[in-house]
Amino acid sequence: MSAVAKTERKAPRLIGIRELVLLAIIIALLSFFIFSGREKTIWAIVFEFSIFAIITLSLNLETGFTGIPQFGRVAAVITGAFAVGALPGRLMAYIIGEPWGAEYANAVFNYRIVPVINELLASNIFYSIGFLLLCLFTAAVFGAAIGWLISRPAIRLKEAYLGISLLAFGDFFMWVGHNWNIMVGGSTPINVPDPFRIFGGDRFMAAVLVLFFIAIVIYIYLERLTKSPFGRNLKMIRDNEVSASAAGLDVVKVRTRSLVIGSAIAAMGGGLYVIYTGSIGAIGFQKLTFTFWPWAYMMLGGIGSNFGVLMGVMLLVILKTMIIVFRYDWFAFMVNVGIDPMWLEFTLMGAVIVLVILFVPHGLVPEKVEPVLPEERVKRVLAKRQLEKTSEPVS
């Protein structure tokens, strides 16, 4: 009977009061930028939101749904960035007959080759779209490969070891990219062909809109994925690995799949970041930006809740931008104490992380406990069983 009582809970609404309040706060904060005459900042916010939404959603798939302490998010991001920086541009250079070997990653040649490719891309919209899709595909393939590679130790190692190992892997990739000149130029950043050049003067707005669109598509994909049987497998493994394997799940396989999908998505995020900024320098991919900030966004939004992650990314990105824009207006008094407000962004973000974990440990939009099947269907199944039981002959 207790099973029936449990399923009689109301099905959760799609958007509750909590979410509405959060949306209202976000809109109010955004309109603050408009009223203070900084409309252009909003484009920057939307750009950062899109990139970090993609990365944080992938992190949420691995950590929130699968339970892997993924402290090496930057490894997959950096792989996507390197793949997009190194390969599609080389392919284009090969097609149009420019040098594409080690010279491509040399700044002297690269700054001459890339504008030629850009002109070609800007001449035809199909070239641009094709190039963008090629970049995304390359990033996803390499990201999936690196996810598989990461999954090998991730299956064998336990929590603390795994966290540190993943962290070290991320740094390792950064140092390789920084030192290996012929891949993406090493310590000198190189340019990346720009598929958005076709929009001319509106290039940045168009790019931001495309990125936003991709982020929303990925959100919908992940939302559907985590509601599918595969998503329920993930949650089962996260909550109790022993019972999951006793129920016949191949834990290793499911975890590997989760890591491969998550890494591919994160790599797409890294690739899009490189395409938007138009250049790649390995040293820019620090674990602070691409591992710990996604973690902070995820913790604030709600671990294991995709919508919450979107809210968390938006809120913290707005907060960060506000600190950067207004730090010398609002915190000028700190100079008198002998502290430069230049670094306030990081200091306050550190404080925010600590406060969030202390006071809202489940995040602003916590993960909902949902019945696996719709209510009516559960009732129907139970009624059928009841009928079978009563009609069974007593033996």
Place this chain on the structure above:
Amino acid sequence: MPRRYRKLGLDPRLTGMAATLWGAAMGPLVLIYLYLRTPDLRHKPFLWTWLPALFLAYELVSFYSLAYPTSPLVTNPLYLLNQVQNGLAMGFVYAIMAVGLTLIFSVQGIINFAHGQLFMFGGVIGYLLLTQVLEVNAFFAIPVVGVLALVVGLFIEKALLAPLHKGDIERPEEYAILITFGVGLFLQYALVGMLGSPTGIRAPRYTDRPPLESIPSTLRFGDFWIRTDILIAGLIGLILFLALILFLQRTWTGKTLRAVAMNQQAATVTGIDSGRAFNLAFGIGIMLTGMAGATLVAVMNFPVPELATRAAIRAYVIIVLGGLGSLPGTLLGGLFLGVAESLVAAGFPDPSRSATYQTAAGLFLFAIILLIRPQGLMGRKK
């Protein structure tokens, strides 16, 4: 290979390691032999693990000397000896850096992500004391920094980490990692804000001020040389290390810490206040970290704030290499990493890039060791 052993009902332990090592050392023929005959590896561990490891090392060395016959490492044995010595000294320095982290991990079971920042904090406070407050030798700053770091550590534990031990946190590892990371981020940029801008700080060396000003900064024995500062820092580190071991082995308080580390519930049953033990362990760990910072600020230049991440990543690599939570393992891991980095820097074919490859080499080594021996050099299998 382990799968094959399991299928035949044999003991699969050691198999992966032996197969990897022999396979890498001798090629696939040994693998075929292992696959077909499936010998019992447990009876002769020397034959199946240490011998191929030595063989592999010999192969690597001979391959290197064939590939770069002009490298000074091959032609000049004294240079090699000096590099190894330098590596050992740096390794000792690294081990001092990591010892606080090990203590915290072995008692609390959490990883302190503010480690690098607290290390830098010790260094910066020592530097400020030496340059702006008192004109004394650098080792007088160490106990002052130690007391300050102890207070900071006790406060952090009491305020932020105490809920961990009440059992109402769902994912304790991630909670601890994130909260210490937040503290670290805050501390790092607060320090940068206090210093004004990212700078490299250079504190006066041990040999710069009395009573040691008459000692030359480099000791020479023929062609063999050693830096006096590193020697002094190594001695101080050794004293700290021994003091910690004595404290843990001989005093009642140290014994309570070890008891809590082994089994929290049993320790509570015998009347140990485990909350206090956790608090004290974290405080002492932070104290050692800060003292390490103050010791080393008089040896090397501290680039603020990059040093924090550099020191932290080395410390993490060391404690995982040595086996999490093992003090002798920490020392061994530090020496291992120091020698490896020094040799890679000295033997890299392109000298202009060798310094930047140092970090990557350490991390690469770390990945390989983890694949072959996931519990670390001196770790216990759980």
